[in-house]
Amino acid sequence: MARATPPVELDETLKGTPGQLETREMLLNVGPAHPAMHGIIRIVATLDGEKIVDADVEIGYLHRGFEKMSEMVDYNGVIPYADRLNYVSPLINNMGYCMAVEKALGLSVPERCHYIRVIMSEISRITDHLTCVGASAMELGAFTVFLYMIKAREFLWELVEMVTGARLTVSYCRVGGVKGDLPDEFHEQCRKALDETRKVLAESDGLLTRNRIFVDRMSGIGKISADDAISHGITGPFLRASGVDYDVRKDCPYAVYDRLQFDVPIGTRGDNLDRFLVRMEEMRQSIRIIEQALRDIPPGPVLTDPETGRPMAAAAMVDRAKAGEIQAIADARAVTDPTLDGSARPLQSSIAAGEKRVLLPAKEDAYGNIEGLMRHFKLVMYGHGVRPPKGEVYFPVEGANGELGFYVVSDGADTPYRVRVRPPCFFIMSALPKLLIGDMIADLTPTFGSVNMIGGELDR
Amino acid sequence: MTAASLLQAIKDRFPLATRACHSYRGDATVVIGREFLLEVARTLKTDPAFQMNFLMDMTAVDFSAFGSKASPAFFSSSGVSVKASPQIPDPDPWLGPPGPERFVVVYHFFSLALKHRLRLEVPVDEADAEVDSLTSLWACANWLEREVWDMFGIRFRGHPSLKRILMYEEFVGHPLRKDYPVNKRQPLIGPVN
Numbered sequence: 001m002a003r004a005t006p007p008v009e010l011d012e013t014l015k016g017t018p019g020q021l022e023t024r025e026m027l028l029n030v031g032p033a034h035p036a037m038h039g040i041i042r043i044v045a046t047l048d049g050e051k052i053v054d055a056d057v058e059i060g061y062l063h064r065g066f067e068k069m070s071e072m073v074d075y076n077g078v079i080p081y082a083d084r085l086n087y088v089s090p091l092i093n094n095m096g097y098c099m100a101v102e103k104a105l106g107l108s109v110p111e112r113c114h115y116i117r118v119i120m121s122e123i124s125r126i127t128d129h130l131t132c133v134g135a136s137a138m139e140l141g142a143f144t145v146f147l148y149m150i151k152a153r154e155f156l157w158e159l160v161e162m163v164t165g166a167r168l169t170v171s172y173c174r175v176g177g178v179k180g181d182l183p184d185e186f187h188e189q190c191r192k193a194l195d196e197t198r199k200v201l202a203e204s205d206g207l208l209t210r211n212r213i214f215v216d217r218m219s220g221i222g223k224i225s226a227d228d229a230i231s232h233g234i235t236g237p238f239l240r241a242s243g244v245d246y247d248v249r250k251d252c253p254y255a256v257y258d259r260l261q262f263d264v265p266i267g268t269r270g271d272n273l274d275r276f277l278v279r280m281e282e283m284r285q286s287i288r289i290i291e292q293a294l295r296d297i298p299p300g301p302v303l304t305d306p307e308t309g310r311p312m313a314a315a316a317m318v319d320r321a322k323a324g325e326i327q328a329i330a331d332a333r334a335v336t337d338p339t340l341d342g343s344a345r346p347l348q349s350s351i352a353a354g355e356k357r358v359l360l361p362a363k364e365d366a367y368g369n370i371e372g373l374m375r376h377f378k379l380v381m382y383g384h385g386v387r388p389p390k391g392e393v394y395f396p397v398e399g400a401n402g403e404l405g406f407y408v409v410s411d412g413a414d415t416p417y418r419v420r421v422r423p424p425c426f427f428i429m430s431a432l433p434k435l436l437i438g439d440m441i442a443d444l445t446p447t448f449g450s451v452n453m454i455g456g457e458l459d460r
Numbered sequence: 461m462t463a464a465s466l467l468q469a470i471k472d473r474f475p476l477a478t479r480a481c482h483s484y485r486g487d488a489t490v491v492i493g494r495e496f497l498l499e500v501a502r503t504l505k506t507d508p509a510f511q512m513n514f515l516m517d518m519t520a521v522d523f524s525a526f527g528s529k530a531s532p533a534f535f536s537s538s539g540v541s542v543k544a545s546p547q548i549p550d551p552d553p554w555l556g557p558p559g560p561e562r563f564v565v566v567y568h569f570f571s572l573a574l575k576h577r578l579r580l581e582v583p584v585d586e587a588d589a590e591v592d593s594l595t596s597l598w599a600c601a602n603w604l605e606r607e608v609w610d611m612f613g614i615r616f617r618g619h620p621s622l623k624r625i626l627m628y629e630e631f632v633g634h635p636l637r638k639d640y641p642v643n644k645r646q647p648l649i650g651p652v653n
Contacts, residue, residue, distance in 0.1 A: 060626035065642075067611075068635055072642050103485055230513050230572070233600035244572070251575055390527070391554035393485050394517070394568055394579065407566070409521055413529040422517040422568075430603040459626055 023048060028441065032061050036139050036445045039455025043432070043444070050440045055433040059426075062459040070419035074385030075101055076360060078419060080171045085421060085457040088131045089124035089400045090170050091160070093457070097419075098173040099254065100395035100406035104388040105175065113177045114255040115297040119190075120172065121397070122286040122293075123160060126197060127153045128400030128452070129237075129279045129286075136276075136449025137208060140217050145204045152200035155193040162189065175386060176359040187294055194287050201283055209277070218273040222435045222447030225270060232431040236402025236424050238451070241278045242270030248398035260292050275450040385414035401425050401452055423457040461576045463488035469509055470578075474500055479583075484554040489579040491558040494565075497582050498592040504569055504578065505597055512569035512578060515598040518605070520565045520612045523557040524586075525638040559583035563614055565591055584614060593619040611636035 031042040040061035046054035066085060070078045082097040083090040095117050102109065134149030157167050162183055164172040172179050208214045224234075229242045239246055247264045249257040265281035267274030360379055365372025378384050388410040396405040402424030409418040428451050435447050461469065463483035470490050471478050477496035482489050492500055504512040558564050561583035569578045582591055593616035594601040605616040606625040613634035616622055624631065633640050 060624075060628070063626045065635065068640075068642055106485070228599070231599040233515055233517075233598065233604075235514075246572055251572075252577075389554075390556065391484050392487075392489075392521075392579075394487055394577075396516075403516065405517055405568070407517065407519060407568070411527045411529065413527075415529065417526065418521050420517070420519040420566075426603065427600050430600055 025053065030444065032058075036448065038135065038449070038453050039458070041429075041453065041455065041458075043436075043448075045436065045441065045444065047441055050442070052436045052439055052441060052444065055436045057429060057432050059429060060459050062455040064456075064460065066421065066460040067419055070416055072415060074380070074414050075175060075388070075416060076379060076385065078416065079173065079175075080169065082421075083169050083171055085423070085460065086128075086399065086404075086454050087168060087456050088454065089121075089128040090168060091124040091164075091172060092121045092128075092397060092399045092404060093421075094170060094173040095121055096395065096397040096399070096404050097406050098175050099397065100393055100408045101175045101386075101388065103393040103395050104391060104408050104410050105386070106389075107176050109177050111256075111298050112181075115293050116178050116182060117173065118255050118257065118260070119182075119290050119293045119297075120160070120163065120178075122289045123156050125400045126283050126286050127156050127160075129283050130156075130197075130200075132400075132449070132452040133204070133276060133279050136446055137204075137214070139445045139449050140214060142208060142211070142214060145207050148200050148204055148207075152197045155196045159186070159190055159193050162186065174360050180362060190290065190294060194290060197283070198287060201280065205280060209280070215273060217443075217446055218271065218276060220269070220271050220273075221439055221443045222272045222275075222450060223270050224431060224435055228431065228434060229270065232434075233427040234402065234431060235427070236399065237278045237282055238275060238402065238428050240265065241267035241274040243268050248396050248403050252396060254395075254397060256293070257289075259296070260289050262286075262289050272446050272450045387412055387414050396422070399424050401428070401454065401457075421457070421460060423454075423460065425451060425453050425458050429453060429458060461574060463576075466510075466576055466578060470500075473503065473507075473509075480555055480558065482555050483552045487579055488577065489581060491581045491583065494582045494584055494591045497580075498594070500580065501567070501594055501597055504580075510578075511571045511573045513572055514570040515567065515594065515600055515604070516570045516577070517568040518566065518594075518601065518608065520563050520608045520614055520636075522563055522612060522636065522638045524562045526557050562586040563589060563612060565608065565614060567594075589613060590615040590617055592617050595619055610634065613637065 026047045028045045028047050029042065030045060031037045032040045042058040042061070044056040044058065045052050064084075066081055069081055073081075078097060079094060082093045085093045130149040130153045134146040134153075137149075138146035160170065161167050163186065164170040164179065224232075224242055226239075226242045226244045229239050230244065234242075235246060235248075243266055245264060245266055248254070249262075250264055262285045263281075265278045265285070267278050359375075360366075361372040361375045366376040367373075379386060390410055390412045392407070392409040394405055394407045396403045398404070403422065404424055405422035407418070407420040407422070408416055411417040432448070432451065435451075436444055439447065463486055466488045467481045467483060467490065471481065474492065474496065477492045477500055479491040479493060481491065504510045558581045563584045563586065565582045565584060567580040567582070569580065570576075584591055589612075591614065593605055595605065595616075595618065602620065603625060605619050606622060608614050609616065609619075609622050610624040610627050611634055623629070627635065631646060633644075
């Protein structure tokens with residue numbers, strides 16, 4: 001560029017060593033409200049030119065006191081709060097909390113319920129990854145991908161709506177089961193939605209994975225080594241992109257994940273591109289899981305069949321009942337001789353006596369008959385509710401961002417004594433300065449996008 | 461390692477430090493004196509028998525109101541209490557709050573190589589609520605300890621910058637303490653800088 005005016009005399013303070021200008025670091029405030037921030041969070045970046053030399057991350061803008069509120073409501077009352085922790089995959093949070101309470105109660109849930117939970121949480125995992133990948137692609141200018149992915153997410157959310165009755169605030173899981181069975185047309189609709197998702201994944205893959213601009217922006221940026229990631233407690237796709245094979249579904253299997261075939265994609269370089277590729281592959285694996293689960297899902301109840309009911313031979317039960325020992329068999333579950341098993345076998349668990357009292361009745365019962373209404377009343381009214389035995393449990397599930405753990409302490413009262421969530425993105429956010437330092441300011445956007453920060457869960 | 465053998469190994473290694481242990485619902489839990497925390501944590505991380513490379517979670521519990529929830533008299537026996545059936549012996553009962561101290565700092569460790577989990581509990585008194593910081597061993601301890609300080613007011617010796625993380629600097633009190641009223645209002649204060 002030609003200069004018309006003669007060069008201006010430099011200010012005294014700007015004069016450095018001859019031949020080069022003295023530089024000064026600049027503080028740049030990114031957030032709390034910034035278009036490329038996926039929530040309210042503030043990053044104070046110290047810049048040397050365009051290079052980030054230091055970063056300070058400030059969180060807490062979305063703190064709603066989830067843990068304090070949980071101590072004020074009954075065990076079932078926490079379920080809606082748990083939804084709101086993660087607003088792109090609420091079903092997984094829902095399920096994680098219910099499974100922790102079930103562990104505290106010593107309940108086990110029916111097979112069919114396990115399968116439903118697996119299907120619903122894999123659908124949520126796909127919606128979560130679609131949002132994350134779509135949004136970070138959009139921030140790099142690939143707006144089409146965002147629209148495609150949100151389209152696919154819409155198909156999946158329609159499924160969620162069909163099953164739970166809500167898109168976001170689902171409150172679908174119950175302590176001891178799920179709210180209701182899958183609707184009749186679910187199988188067909190689900191297959192269709194998965195086919196659509198698969199198409200979208202192929203399209204987006206074609207648009208991004210070999211896209212020169214995208215790869216240049218992502219490759220080698222936001223690197224973290226496996227050791228650093230472990231030291232920061234990072235889990236989930238973020239950790240796997242750094243080459244560490246850890247997936248709660250494989251390593252500490254829950255529900256029925258140990259019966260399903262799926263691969264855990266592992267990255268090698270731990271950069272943004274690997275995290276993108278890992279997420280893309282995880283979505284395909286989730287589709288695989290859902291298809292298997294739909295194939296294998298057994299018929300049967302989706303609530304009840306709780307464990308406090310210790311198995312007892314039906315004949316023995318009859319004898320004791322005749323002797324008037326009703327208290328002793330009150331929480332037992334009748335076991336019949338296998339030769340008596342017949343076509344009515346699935347119905348048995350709905351006949352057998354069991355500790356059904358901790359389970360919220362199905363809505364049809366609560367509104368339709370007096371027993372259901374009474375059971376509902378006993379569980380939701382002030383001063384009533386489930387009272388698990390005194391104790392503490394920790395239950396981890398694989399959330400879309402990593403290990404999502406619920407630590408529940410019970411003192412035998414109707415409200416939880418303490419509920420603690422292990423939010424997966426809290427740990428990733430604590431490593432954010434390490435990811436950013438050394439990169440350019442423009443790299444902040446893709447790196448932060450790959451973190452997939454969920455404000456609700458980070459700040460609770 | 462199974463929960464039982466893991467607990468046995470820890471008891472053998474730290475006979476002095478271990479105050480109690482149980483594996484209620486299969487979660488291996490060890491209660492240790494706070495003066496041993498750093499040593500125990502370092503051994504858990506580095507010793508080939510434990511290899512706890514993940515500090516999965518860390519939190520605290522305020523046990524000052526444990527079991528004393530005022531239930532309305534009319535409802536005191538209402539609701540559905542679940543008790544273990546008397547016919548089934550519970551092999552590993554829960555031992556109750558880990559000590560007379562008010563707070564318990566709870567650590568959850570996980571070993572990726574050996575796939576076992578361990579819960580470590582460190583009781584601390586209110587008067588001298590301070591434990592050693594684990595920031596030298598795990599990077600994530602930095603934020604986790606800031607959160608425990610923020611929510612419970614437990615200090616961590618050797619922490620590089622122990623300041624609030626979820627609440628703002630001007631906030632008075634520690635919200636997850638049982639004596640902090642849930643409906644208490646405090647003025648919202650804008651950013652200082």
